[in-house]
Amino acid sequence: MVKLILILLGTDFLRNRWCSLMVAGALLSLLGVGVLIDALDGALGFPISWVGWLLLAEGLVTLSVAWSGVGGQRRLRYAKGITFVVAAVLILEGSHHGHFILSVLIGAVLLSDGALQAASALVVRYRRWRTALGFAIFEVALAIFMFQPYPTHYIGTVPYCIGALCIFAGWNLILIALRVRKLTRNPALSGEAGAATASFENSHDAPALPAFDKHEWDGPPADDEPALTVHVWTPVGSSKQEAQRRLLVDRYIAAVDRNGVISTGHAALESPGGIYVSLYPAIEIDRSPDDFARLLRATRENDVPGMFQPSYAIESKAWCPSTVRVRIRNYDPLRLERFWRIYREDTTYNLTHRNCSSSVSRALEATLEGAAGRLYGARAGWGVLLRIIVTPELWVAAQIRKRAVTMAWTPGLTLDYARALSMIADPRPYAWHKVARLAIATMRRARQGWRDEARHVHDDMTNKA
Template sequence: MRLLLLLLGTETLRRHWAWFVALGLVWLAAGIFIFADALDGRLYFPLRPFGWLLVTEGSLSVLLALTRIAVHPPLRLARGLLVLLAGLLIVSPWHLHDFILALVFGLFLLADGVFRIASAWVVRFPGWRLALAGGVAEFLLGVFVLEPYPTWYAGTVPGCIGIALALTGRSALLVGWRLYRLPPHASLGMLYARGHFLQRSQLELERQRVDRPSGDVLTVHVWTATGTASDPLCRPLVDRYIAAVDKKGVISTGHAALELPPDIYISHYPAVEIDHSPTDFTRMLRATSENDMPGRFQPSYREEAAEWCESTAKIRFRRFDGERVRRFWEMYRQDATYNLTNRNCSSVVAQALEIALEGTLARSGRGLGHVLRILFSTEFWAAAIVRKHAESMAWTPGFVLDYARNLRALENPPPLSLRGMLAAMRTNWRHRQVLKRRQQRDRALA
């Protein structure tokens, strides 16, 4: 929901705040009804048609991945296989399919709940008590899904759908009310900011409608933890999203920066290098005020790269609002306070990127079809998951890298229609035939 709102922007959303309230009421009522229906022993929810819908959607996603239409084929393939498997289990006459679905959903809810509880307790970011309560609620929901009472797993799928609809409806209601109360030029990217520097008066970022010269590029630079560590130990998920540790026990967290020529370079760094020993690093994970320290802002990418090393990855954007980025950076740099898990290099880059992309979907002028393509794209789904986990823990260079790559892919999402998929398959087949004929001709000439 938040990612969709950011891409639409307040200029469009303020005109339709009443629709969010109405939609929230409908979704909330539908969610409560579906959840109650799943528990009363008599199921009215069209479960098998819903299963076939998942089978169709999963099959199309797999085909899109195999035809290389997707920007990230492995990601789309994994999502398509999961959806396809869930749909096949729902429509399957196998008597254990309800139990398997409940086991999968329940274990996922338990694992995600434990992750949210642990990250909130360790990091202690602003609003951590609310996040902790949400993690406990998710854990209890997982326990509820795993135990057989009262439907012996027959109501698992519609029950989870009902809960999701109810929570989404509640979010839509709150969004509608917030949109109604926001100032005319408020920035949702700043409203959703977790940093403690934000004041209410800083929500307004008036957009200056200027024609940007062609060729302007916004670049997100990421130095990954493994790319900056010397001889790191192999711990795939930890290395990617938290920190890398070398054989001497030295911890490397990586770095992130955002460059908008000619005058904007967003790179927040501690004024004094943090001791990355395991004992000190654990203490620094808390996002509380006692871990605030003086920070400094790097002058440019050339100087930072010359002082350190070239960035591991560069993600470039061509559709953005540079004036809002400049206004945000002017306000942010008034306070150089640095906090490892609450106000760091990655959090400011993620926030600046969201402000730069805020409203680009509404201003694209491509119509409803383009919006639907983005909503149903795997990259949008992946970006939302990355954002959720980063906000539940802390923004790190690994999260920024995945988030920026998925948002970059949304500029030109893959075709949504079956016609587009078939056209791409036909084009790929013709391309393979041309290559085959060329190879045969080269062998004949040889």
């Protein structure tokens, strides 16, 4: 989540606040160490009930806006809201049974996440799979620690988690602060996206971007409004024959038709300036079930020549129209142009490491870098950071990005990622705030109607007199 926040805030925000980041990181780390030491003896001085009430409030707010999500967004929102509410109830309940259940639940989450990450690292073998495998083993060790009662018989479960989160978050902020003093690129971006940011920051002749006249929108851009467009062909929608429906698998991984042919879908990005990011293998890859497991590895022997499609009009005419579109107003065409200039020099295609979906996701991160600064201009301060943190889509996008980076970007993950980022880049009014505004507007119209009616009655009585 920290990396995603850095992408959305941008390098200017980070560079101007590196000292504050250093202080915040040191304070967070000290707080985490203190909470951990306090929890070791089982006599808690930490106000754990505050955590319960905060989790309860966050869970209820998330559930109140979960209905407005689309696809995977809605499911992740409900999952987050229910998880926070259940954790809050167990914390506030305060009995031994509550602490035990909470420890088992946290341990189960850590164990399943670590096992999934370890399995994906061993199967996919992406570039940093050994590092990911090490983190997965560490996560499994934490799960075992949560399961066993030593040393506090489950009373210190919540302080352990809070302390560990504070230490890791604080350490990351300190590392970032040390790097941003002479920042030439966003530390959260890597590869071509990071190089594009560095190229942008080092160029002093870049024209200023137009400022937005508003900071909230009630919906996505209209069809005639200039906006960045993410095109997604879902596995089921792009299957040539009728697909055999499998829960979640055909949405996020691949669909298998009645002939046994696998369809993984496709993703592309189109800008009003004419840039079209759509990577495809130059020679069709054999995706039969026998060879598909071998192709999942992100190793260099699975690299094949690729090609970039010229435009959406040509690609959709040769194949079929995209299944879903996501449109975003707040993007940087200059960063997108620099990213595209660097990225298109390499046409290598890899089914899991460098595919159509990973290309679109990297382009999206490059062009949304600094979205908060573009939206609020010189007023982009700590209040903007707070608004980003409390936006439910940030958590959704962070979870999607974590899964995709450690496994593989797929059209389904890219679709949900683009939807979540669009809600952050083009902020919508808070659900409760929107309802309150509608209620106030309705009351004002009703009162105005009553006044007009009373005025007409008064005028009629005056005329009759």
